[in-house]
Amino acid sequence: MAAVLQIEIAKDVLAHVNDMPTVREELERKTYETLNHLSDRFLAGYISEADVSFGCDIIWMVASGLVGDDLAKAITTSVSTESKQERRIFADESDNITLTVKRVMGEDTFTILKRRGSAIIEGKAIQCGTPKQAKEKMEALCARLVNRGMDEL
Secondary structure (H helix, E strand, O other): OOHHHHHHHHHHHHHOOHHOHHHHHHHHHHHHHHHHHHHHHHHHHOHHHHHHHHHHHHHHHOOOOOOOOOHHHHHHHHOHHHHHEEEEEEEEOOEEEEEEEEEEEEOEEEEEEEOOOOOOEEEEEEEEEOOHHHHHHHHHHHHHHHHOOOEEE
């Protein structure tokens, strides 16, 4: 009796094998769901454009070569180059001065633009050697600006 029951269960399982999605179909479904989730969170104001870009980079690393061409194109077009910048703005209202400190992710430099009112009075690029050093030096500069009493906008 137990052998007959096992055979019946096996027949039932085999009858539904063709209904099961393939691993590729499941990966594509989850990839689309994740892209939609990132988009929804961004549009709702919960994450930044940089967060979306980072999420898409991770999706690309996981799914590239494993999903169809249409989905691969959707992933790459979801990433904008503008979002791969970090920009911080500081103001000293007593002198009508603003400083914009900006770096492009992956580059070994960052820039400082100084304005009085709307006129640019100084600008320079700081060479740092590596992208990591650029990030660290930019963060240290921003901390010094706050410590000196500038307001971050």
